[in-house]
Amino acid sequence: MNFVLTAPKLRRMLICSAAIIALSHFTAPAMAQEQTKNSANADNNQPAASNLVKSTNINNNLQPIKENGRDIYTAEQFTRFAPQNALDMADQIPGFSIKDISNERGLGSASQNVLINGKRISGKSTDARSILSQIPAKNVIQLEIIEGSTLNIGGLSGQVLNLISAEGQWSGTFDWQGQIRPHRGFMWRDAEVNITGPALGGKLALGINNEAGRRGGVGQEIVTDANDNLILFRDRATNNRFDNPQISMTFNREAGNGNIFNLNASYARFFFRRNQSATLIDNNQIVGEEFPRGGEDEWNSEISTDYEFSLGKGTLKLIGYYRFEHSPSFSSFETRFSDMRPARGSRFERDMDESERIIRAEYRWNKGPNNWQFAGEYAHNFLDSKSRLFTLQPNGQYIGQMLPHPNSRVEENRFNASVNFNRALHPKLNLQVNLAGEFSEISQEGAGGLTRQFWRPKGKITLAYKYSPSTDINFIAERKVGQLDFGDFISSVDVQQNNNNAANPDLVPPQSWLFTIDANQSLGKLGSLNINFNAEKISDIVDQIPIGPNGEAPGNLPRATQYWMGGKASLLLDQLGVRGGKLDLNILLQNSRLRDPLLGNIRQISGNTQTHWFVEFRQDIPNSDWAWGASGELQKTAPYYRLNYTNKDYYSDPFLRAYIEHKDILGLKIRASLMNIANQKEAYRETFYLARRDGPIGRFENGFNKVGLFYRFDISGTF
Numbered sequence: 001m002n003f004v005l006t007a008p009k010l011r012r013m014l015i016c017s018a019a020i021i022a023l024s025h026f027t028a029p030a031m032a033q034e035q036t037k038n039s040a041n042a043d044n045n046q047p048a049a050s051n052l053v054k055s056t057n058i059n060n061n062l063q064p065i066k067e068n069g070r071d072i073y074t075a076e077q078f079t080r081f082a083p084q085n086a087l088d089m090a091d092q093i094p095g096f097s098i099k100d101i102s103n104e105r106g107l108g109s110a111s112q113n114v115l116i117n118g119k120r121i122s123g124k125s126t127d128a129r130s131i132l133s134q135i136p137a138k139n140v141i142q143l144e145i146i147e148g149s150t151l152n153i154g155g156l157s158g159q160v161l162n163l164i165s166a167e168g169q170w171s172g173t174f175d176w177q178g179q180i181r182p183h184r185g186f187m188w189r190d191a192e193v194n195i196t197g198p199a200l201g202g203k204l205a206l207g208i209n210n211e212a213g214r215r216g217g218v219g220q221e222i223v224t225d226a227n228d229n230l231i232l233f234r235d236r237a238t239n240n241r242f243d244n245p246q247i248s249m250t251f252n253r254e255a256g257n258g259n260i261f262n263l264n265a266s267y268a269r270f271f272f273r274r275n276q277s278a279t280l281i282d283n284n285q286i287v288g289e290e291f292p293r294g295g296e297d298e299w300n301s302e303i304s305t306d307y308e309f310s311l312g313k314g315t316l317k318l319i320g321y322y323r324f325e326h327s328p329s330f331s332s333f334e335t336r337f338s339d340m341r342p343a344r345g346s347r348f349e350r351d352m353d354e355s356e357r358i359i360r361a362e363y364r365w366n367k368g369p370n371n372w373q374f375a376g377e378y379a380h381n382f383l384d385s386k387s388r389l390f391t392l393q394p395n396g397q398y399i400g401q402m403l404p405h406p407n408s409r410v411e412e413n414r415f416n417a418s419v420n421f422n423r424a425l426h427p428k429l430n431l432q433v434n435l436a437g438e439f440s441e442i443s444q445e446g447a448g449g450l451t452r453q454f455w456r457p458k459g460k461i462t463l464a465y466k467y468s469p470s471t472d473i474n475f476i477a478e479r480k481v482g483q484l485d486f487g488d489f490i491s492s493v494d495v496q497q498n499n500n501n502a503a504n505p506d507l508v509p510p511q512s513w514l515f516t517i518d519a520n521q522s523l524g525k526l527g528s529l530n531i532n533f534n535a536e537k538i539s540d541i542v543d544q545i546p547i548g549p550n551g552e553a554p555g556n557l558p559r560a561t562q563y564w565m566g567g568k569a570s571l572l573l574d575q576l577g578v579r580g581g582k583l584d585l586n587i588l589l590q591n592s593r594l595r596d597p598l599l600g601n602i603r604q605i606s607g608n609t610q611t612h613w614f615v616e617f618r619q620d621i622p623n624s625d626w627a628w629g630a631s632g633e634l635q636k637t638a639p640y641y642r643l644n645y646t647n648k649d650y651y652s653d654p655f656l657r658a659y660i661e662h663k664d665i666l667g668l669k670i671r672a673s674l675m676n677i678a679n680q681k682e683a684y685r686e687t688f689y690l691a692r693r694d695g696p697i698g699r700f701e702n703g704f705n706k707v708g709l710f711y712r713f714d715i716s717g718t719f
Helices: 007-027 075-081 086-090 128-133
Strands: 065-067 070-074 114-116 140-147 159-165 171-181 185-199 202-225 230-254 260-282 285-311 314-337 344-367 370-392 398-401 407-426 429-445 451-468 471-481 511-522 527-547 551-572 581-595 609-620 626-637 640-642 645-651 655-665 668-675 681-689 697-706 710-718
Touching (some): 075 086, 075 140, 086 140, 171 202, 527 581, 626 645
Antiparallel strands (some): 065 070, 070 140, 140 159, 171 185, 202 697, 260 285, 285 314, 314 344, 344 370, 370 407, 407 429, 429 451, 451 471, 471 511, 511 527, 527 551, 551 581, 645 681, 655 668, 668 710, 681 697
16 A cells, blocks of 8 residues: 555544544553562672561652662652553653663673663673563563672673562553655554473563564755866665564573573574665756665574573573674665666675674672672684675676775684682772783684784772762773774775675774763752763774775774763753753764874874764653653764765754553553754765875765655553
8 A cells, every 4th residue: 555644644643642642541441550469589789588668668769779889760650640561651751861782892891771670681692672672561570770780790880770570460562653754555464472380390471573674765965076067967766674573582490599590592683774865967967867776685583692600609691692694685786878878777785694602600609798709601603704796797797896995804703811800909999900801813814815813901990988978079091902804804885876895804893991070969859860971082993094006995093082972861850840841951062083184184083973962851641641742952072084085974964753642541651753854854965085195085875755744653551
């Protein structure tokens, strides 16, 4: 069905949606909120089950109960949000944000700031948001915000969420999202279903979901010469679509003797297609058409397991991890002319296999006020790549062309050892020290392959200072070793812009010193505030460098620096007369410096975020099942640099949305949203040089992509 969204249709949909929600407000039963009575055990330095805060202490204004340095929220405090799962609760904790999965090398120290019953989330790619979405709200007992450096868990500092949940009986959650976009029609495949319950003496969670997208838009592009004289005009249309179905399983069991077993497994597919078309106009006449295309048909699997048991005076944890990914992809570009000239075109294909295997052991024990952890890890990674290039012939057939190094294999063996020490120096001051080192051997076959070995020290020191009952300050110094993208070692072909990368077997992992001051301030009944300052000095940063007289590839530059400041505020507006109101603010300001490898001038790191702001207002209308809200955000990035090309992406306006939500329509929570109210456009300015950026400019290309106003609705519930 071809559905085109127009303003009258949109108004009718909104009126109908509002009528349905209003009718259900008077007919649907009130949503019941269950509170489990079970208790949960916690890890070292975590509250025991007997210390759980009783539900009679709840505060409907999201004010935490402070106990032993913890900010404790009971499940009932989130009732007004009608949460379906633990994630719905965590997202409403004032001033707290869940960190994304870290791209650190191997398993290493903890990176995600979420614990479940005092334990780290098992697995490397297991996302904290996904795990929280699998836990039904009725199984949640309480949520605790703890200073991470006070825990005997290497790598954690700042605010950490410890979710206390009971196992309960078999139950499930589901979420479905639909969108109606101009030029894209109706999207309905975005859905998630999770079930969890007792099995085999432990807890089993099964999930199936599909993250889907139907995006694109229409736009225009003006091509001018170096003097801004018009060369060509493009009328463009873009249709990008992807589906990422996945099935996952987690199982954990704690034996009567305290031994803990975890198992995670997942299998996913990723289907992506990029279809663009552009009509070429010169002197108000159509002279041809262009057809950029691209796609990927990936599958990947992952399995990890760990087992923790008492040994001597401490505990030993053994971890195994395996991931494999197969990702064939293609990109093509074809130009068809309106006159008798034959069409031109190229097609680049690549098959890539990636794998990662890790074994790790962690031994932890406490001796008086000192907490220790020793860890050792071995990892083996490889990437196999096979590439093919085809060009369009006058007879309409694509014929294979020779590539200098079509096949390549990159392989790494890495050993890592670390020691973590944690101690309270004073009732208000806590010290955590993590010292580590890694030895790696990287080898490459094909494209001038060679074998190299590296020794890299790294570590982290954190001082957590409890300035007052409402103020926490963290001082952090960290030595980091970055993660290399093995795809940067091998050559690639850009068939659209002809911006090709040569092979570079000389890449080394970047290293950096990172210094952070992070402060959290409670504003009492008004909410909370977080401010952080960061400075990073990077060596061997990866950027585009010259290869030979005309080529280029990702390579290492000697040094770079970047500085950024972030701020988050959650304001509870009841004290200001807006009952049920909540305002969240988030801002990032960043600057960076490196010396350009071609011109020798100082510029920003290619593509780095410069500024980003986000603001959201929500009001849960008192004594009703209604809520409404609005949000806006805007991001600005530094230009992207190649040796023969620069590109500056930007947005014309902030992205604004507004929504209305009913929390109980036949037991379901339904939200209807208007998206892109300010009609934000994705814009860009590209500069192409005749040779390299130290020479004359060839042309400019200025364009935009118009997404338009679109409509989104979410339905979630439990069973």
